[in-house]
Amino acid sequence: MHKHITFLHTSAIHIETFARLVKAIDPDVKVEHVVEEALLTDAQRVGANDPALVMRVHDAMTKAASTGAPIVVCTCSTIGGAAERTPTDRHFVPIRIDRAMADRAVALGPSILVVAALESTLGPTRELLEESANSAGVAIEIEYLVAEGAWPHFLRGDWTAYFEAVVTAVNAIAPHSVSAIVLAQASMAPAAEALSGMGIEVLSSPSLGVQSVVEQLHNRRIGLVPTC
Structure with missing residues (x-):
């Protein structure tokens, strides 16, 4: 399997982040990006x-895989479940970026706080965490927090205000009794550093997800059907 990954984003803001993360692990991996903003808008x-x-x-x-990428990664948590279930006829592997984060959260469990800027993200993230817990054979308890007012900052492109709104929302409830904090949306990742002093592991999907995807690209033998 050749070293080629295509990312499906619902915002162009993610292009630089994921290109940088892949390059830091393996600069020889070809990276392509497809942006479909309407998918998130309509999912809401x-x-x-x-x-x-x-x-x-x-x-x-499927379109994202059309240039030959053996792995296509959806970076949007809201539509990640649907993306991961894409029928591929073994021509490519569909992956959701937050699966590695969910597996890590379950390993740290049992009590997990899910933080989102969009309420529409909570259901898909809950389903993902429950899948990971079932696979691991463990029970988890999930709490939820929507960072009120954060998403309008994102839509305006005011990233500093967006991250600050997320951090403020988490600090306001002082969640010291949980085992892990999950920042459900990839766009929230920079808030993890500001929350790192809480004594609780704060998880975001981009770095964990990219590391897992590149490892699969390097090590996993996937029975793909040749496209040419």
Whole structure:
């Protein structure tokens, strides 16, 4: 399997982050990016499990693989479940960026705080954590926190205010009784450093996810059907 990854984003803000993370691990990996902002916008409106939206997510993942990437990674937590279930006929492997984060959170459990700037992200993240817990054969307890007012800052491109709103929301509830804090959206990752002094591991999906994906690219034998 050749070293080539394509990322499906719902915001162009993620392009630089994921390109940098891959390059830091293996600069020889070819990285491509596809941005489909409407998928997240519509998921907020109709729900991530809407059949028509799921088909559009599958189509976007398949299109992202059309240049030959053996792995396509969806970086949006809201549509990640649908992306990961994309039928591929073994032509590529669909991955959601937050799966490695969920596995780590479950390992740190049992009590997990999920923080999101969008309420629509909570359901898909809960389902993902429950999948990871079931696979590990452990029980978990999940608490939820929506960082009120954070998302409008994101939409305006005011990243500093966005991260500060996330940090302020977490600090306000002082969640010292939990085992791990999950920042459910990839865009929230910079807030992890500001929360690192809490004595609780704060998890974000980009670095953990990219490390896992590149390891799979290097080490895992995937039975893919040749595309040429």
